[in-house]
Amino acid sequence: MEKPAAEPEEEAGCDKEEDAAKAMERAEAGEAGRPPGAPEPEEPGGLPCSPEGGSSSRVIVHVDLDCFYAQVEMISNPGLKDKPLGVQQKYLVVTCNYEARKLGVKKLMNVRDAKEKCPQLVLVNGEDLTRYREMSYKVTELLEEFSPVVERLGFDENFVDLTEMVEKRLQQLQSDDLSALTVSGHVYNDQSVNLHDILHIRLLVGSQIAAEMREAMCNHLGLTGCAGVASNKLLAKLVSGAFKPNQQTVLLPESSQVLIQSLNHVKEIPGIGYKTTKRLEALGIRSVHDLQTFPSKILEKEFGILVARRIQKLSFGEDHSPVTPSGPPQSFSEEDSFKKCSSEVEVKNKIEELLASLLNRVCQDGRKPHTVRLAIRRYSSENHWGRESRQCPIPSHVIQKLGTGNRDVMTPMVDILMKLFQNMVNVKMPFHLTLLSVCLCNLKALNTAKKGTIDYYLTPSLSATSRSGKCSFKMKHSNMEDS
DNA sequence: TGGGGTTAT
DNA sequence: ATAACCC
Secondary structure, rough: OOOOOOOOOOOOOOOOOOHHHHHHHHHHOOOOOOOOOOHHHHHHOOOOOOOOOEEEEEEEEEEEOHHHHHHHHHHHHHHOOOOOOEEEEEOOEEEEOOOHHHHOOOOEEHHHHHHHHHOOOEEEEEEOHHHHHHHHHHHHHHHHHHOEEEEEEEOEEEEEHHHHHHHHHHHHOOOOHHOOOOOOOOEEHHHHOOOHHHHHHHHHHHHHHHHHHHHHHHHHHOOEEEEEEEHHHHHHHHOOOOOOOOOOOOOOHHHHHHHHHHOOOHHHHHOOOOHHHHHHHHHHOOHHHHHHHOOHHHHHHHHHHHHHHHHHHHHOOOOOOOOOOOOOOOOEEEEEEEEEEOOOOHHHHHHHHHHHHHHHHHHHHOOOOEEEEOOOOOOOOOOOOOEEEEEEEHHHHHHHHHOOHHHHHHHHHHHHHHHHHHHOOOOOOOOOOOEEEEEEEEOOOOOOOOOOHHHHHHHHHHOOOOOOOOOOOOOOOOOOOOH
């Protein structure tokens, strides 16, 4: 491929063209995700086996939006586009646009340090995630039009399994067309493409689909991002960051060792987190090569066979984990952190605030949570990540009232949450909290009441009045019209 | 160090 | 209910 240093696609202006229509056609033509438990489809032409051994080779794309919160803020307020912009939560700049990065602002930088580095920095508050969450799901839904197998990772990353789509496209191609195939975007490690290698061909087609995805994101949502195409999730994720804003990279199998060895520390391997890193370091393991060559038996004794095998495979760039469709969320939570909360009245007020937002979200979703959880963080110099929680079932009579837009669901829920609180905290003793979190989970689809039956019309949440944006819970001083 | 999420034990 | 992981 002859792509010079400057990518034409970078900072692309987002011209509108018809493209999603094509994606829709293809999505319709494709058989959607297999039902759970259904057998794996047979490889029609007998796909070559992957170097990972045994299972068929896949084509995975990882899509990673550029400084997502900042992009959403710039769409909301285009006047911010040419300014250095940071998104602030409490006293942290959680992300910032590239203007700000040029001036030395980093992700998760203290507000004071950021202002010091960059006095012109414009800050917007990003503690309310509503618009980010909504945009995040628009991205996932757009990607699902290409292929239904989309896994979310946080708000700004998605994996898509392109294996089936790639196969279908290759079946449409004549053998002449094959020699005209080209890669879209970068090839990792400047490796040359071998058009006689079926694995290369499939990944090239994957790179073309990735380009179409990024085009669609730009045209329909106004968002830019990176993409990485590779044979598994680990590699796709690692390679997506190779060229950074708004570019894409494909990894050919021959360069996977170069990619994984380019990491400076095992902690940079996705899946190896803080705790595991510490335990590995205690064994003298720091580099990827250290982990690759460490005796498996000793590793298994330290971590157990499952974790040991998994992380050692990761160190070789091997990852058999499937792209698991995320579907709708499994839980809704809202939290707030603060310097100090030390009275029951304060706790109740915070809980009411969190719960009001949650009830609106749950109402819009349509499903019903059957469990509620309260989590707290107690003040302590160490142990920022230490939380305690209590959960309990939501009484069925309260569940029934959810989604009716009726505020008297607030009162019983707050009562339950305060019981959970008192179960955790001895309120007769002084306490000092720095975080409260309310989570609604164990979501169940609404009653399988059929249209036209008595049940349907007697189920408040099904009579549609509740769902179309009408549900709104307000805070204490509101006087909602009692309908 | 925010305000979220997931799965495994 | 907690602990680990992800962003």
